Structures are given as C-alpha cells and as structure tokens.
Amino acid sequence: MSATAVILAAGLGTRMKSARPKALHPLAGRPMLAHLIATCETVFARLIIVIGPEMEALARLAAPHQVVIQHERRGTGHAALMAAPAFGEGEVAVLYADNPLIESATLARLLARRREGDAALALLAMRPADPGQYGRVITAAGYVRKIVEWVDASPDERAETLCNAGVFAASAGDLRRWLDSLTPNNAKDEFYLTDIVDRAVAEGKHVAVVEAPEAECRGINSRAELASAEATIQARLRAAALAAGVTMIAPETVFLAADTELAPDVLLGPNVVFGPGVRVAAGAEIRAFSHLEGCSVGADAIIGPFARLRPGTVVGARAHVGNFVELKAAHLGPGAKANHLTYLGDAEIGPGANIGAGTITCNYDGTNKHRTVIGEGAFIGSDTALVAPVTVGAGAITAAGSVITDDVPPDGLAIARGRQVVKPGRARHLRGQPSPDRGRAQKRNKEQG
Secondary structure, three states, X not given: OOEEEEEEOOOOOHHHOOOOOHHXXXXXXXXXXXXXXXXXXXOOOEEEEEEOOOOHHHHXXXXXOEEEEOOOOOOHHHHHHHHHHHOOOOEEEEEEOOOOOOOHHHHHHHHHHHOOOOOOEEEEEEOOOOOOOOOEEEEXXXXXXXXXXXXXXXXXXXXXXXXXXXXXXXXXXHHHHHHHOOOOOOOOOOOOHHHHHHHHHHOOOOEEEEEOOHHHHOOOOOHHHHHHHXXXXXXXXHHHHHHOOOEEOOHHHOEOOOOOEEOOOOEEOOOOEEOOOOEEOOOOEEOOOOEEOOEEEOOOOEEXXXXXXXXOEEEOOOOEEEEEEEEEEEEEOOOOEEEEEEEEEEEEEOOOOEEOOOOEEEOEOOOOEOOEEEOOOOEEOOOOEEEXXXXXXXXXXXXXXXXXXXXXXXXXXEOOOOXXXXXXXXXXXXXXXXXXXXXXXXXXXXXXO
C-alpha cells in the first residue's frame, strides 16, 4: 500500500529571532527540511511539503516534490488541511519540518503499527528526560484516550511521562474527514492538529501509540534547541564513521556534514571540520585544525595541519597539502606537494610537482578569474607569484622570489626578480656610524700629530 508524507514547513521561526524560515536553518551543513525529506523518501512513495507565502527558497528545496502554500497561518491543523486535496488514497503521515532527526526505521514502525488493523490512527510519542511542558499522551487499555496540553493538564495528567511527538498516520479518508471537522476553539483561534485524536476517539476508533527515543523526536524552536540537535546529529555521524572504519583521534572535536563520505582507514586528527560535499579516499590523513568543503581527497593523501580545501578542489593520491595552505578550485596531481604557507586558486598542478613555501597563484584580476597550469615534476621556488593565466611546463623551475607573468617552457628555468647589489659598509653609514677605515685613519693622524 502506498503512503504519503505531508511535511509542515510554513513556520517562520519567531523564537529563532531570524528572518530565515525555520525549516531552512542548517544541521550538519544541510537545511533541517532537507534532512526530513531525505528520510521520508526512503519510507514514503509521495511527499507533500506545506510552506508559507513568499518562501521561494523552501519551494526550491522541496523540488521535485509537490508544494502546497498555506496563505493564512491558522495553526498546524489548518496547514495539514491545505494539503488534504492532494492526499489521494492510501495512508498519510503528517510530520513537522522542525523535527528533522526522526529516523526512517521509526517512521516505518509507525506505518507498520497503523497497518496492524486495530487502530485508525497511530501517533509517535516519547518519554523525555524532562517532560517539561510537552503535551501529555493519556492512554487507557493500551490505546490513546487523549492528548492534553500541559497548561490544561491536571496534576495526575502532568505526572504522565509519555509526551506527544507530533507525528500522526492514518488513512487518507479518515484524516481528511477529521481535518475538515476541526474548529478553532482556543485562545489563539487556530486549528490544532492534535485535535484529530479527539475526533477519532469520538467516532469510537482506536488510536495507537508508537514510542521513539527523545533524541529523534525533539522539536527545534530556538537557537539553543538547534545547537542541541546539532550535537545529536554530530554524534550519529561520528558513530557511523567509526563503525565504517574511520579513525578519529578525538571524535568529539570533529564536525561532519550530512553528506561527508569517508572511506575505511581514513585518519582524522583533532578539530577537523567538514563542510558539505567532501569525499575522502582510503588511507588519507586529515590532520588537526583543517577545514574541507566541496572537495575530493585521494587515497593516502596528507592534508594539514591547518589546511583549508575550498570548493572545486581535487587532491590526488599521495599528495601533500601542508600547514597554512589554501586550495580553491585547484587540482593537485598524484604525489604533488604544497607543504607551507601557499595559496593555489584556479590551478592545475601536475603529478609530482613541488610548490615552495609562500607561493601564490594570482588568479583574479579584479574582474575575471584566470587559471594557472603547472606541469608534471615542476619545481616552484619559495615566494613565487604566478600571475594567471600562465603555464609552467613539466620539469620547469622557477627561482625563489620570482613573479612569473609569462609561460615557462618544459625543463626551463625562470628567474624574475631584481639583481642583488651589495654596497660594503653602507649600512653603518645609514645608521650614522663612521666606517672602520675612517676610524683607523683618525687614530693614526692623532698619534702622528
């Protein structure tokens, strides 16, 4: 039986104190809505995302899934009702974009419980360490009797530790009927999704509950909760990497993106940070305090410490990128080395080339970017400035301190610096000190006089 997921993502994130829609705030380098979409795609045949007006960025993120706009923000029940005409047949689950940590196995359990046939509605619940002001799930004889908000709960109801996690699953027909019957009988004049439990119970239908870990079910409504969710997802990502054969010297200091790909036998030093779009091949070592984003690192390469790899960078097998080296849209060939204090932007570095300390590619002329090509086995002397577009041929050498503006042929030597001139004793003169020869002459004249 096909199932549809409806994701409510119209929230403005007022408590975030942000102009950015709440569902766009990132976790592990990916918007929280994107996390939930990726999870739902593994469980549901169709996805419908409900957004608010003027949320074009969310609409683009939701593509190619169906998007429904809630033009009036009148509560969660109203948001789900906006999607009701698109429910189709089969089962429908309603989720919140600010609950991005729910795992696919939990959603599969929720659908499986609904399909057992004894309950018309199934909901997700949790037992948090601190129930606080969560809505309480009140059960009787194994089924849910009601959900009561904390402010309306009696002392006995507040003592209940089972709390609403906000995810519901039912048949499309039942859910559509219950949503149509909702009324805004509350101080906010809003339609609450949780009221569908009352509608189901009033019809004599059973409501089942599926418990899930608090770490999966916590909502994100503030910056503090966002930080807590980031800690949760980082712990998951680190555990998965370790289980896959990655070594981390200090796992708690490593930060991964949701799409980071690490092969077995990768070694990560302390305080390494991954942005989105990084792939690291087997045997590579990423040393302490390095930052990688949008790049690929080849097998047995060494990166860092204190290296920065920016988008578009490809580091070949066995290549070395050392301390305080930055690469942007650069291809460093197999076995090539850039070990110290270097910037390589928009560059093609051939296999086995050696880039001396302090080298920079001058890739931007103020209007356009230009590319530098360095051939196989070339040697770039320390403190060389390569003014792109320029090519240094295979096996060529540039002398230290050169500014290279013209192409260097293969096996050529380029020297582009002023000739050294030495003036003996001039330094003493500049300091206002007499030269040694003048001092000796004055002494002889005094003795002879």
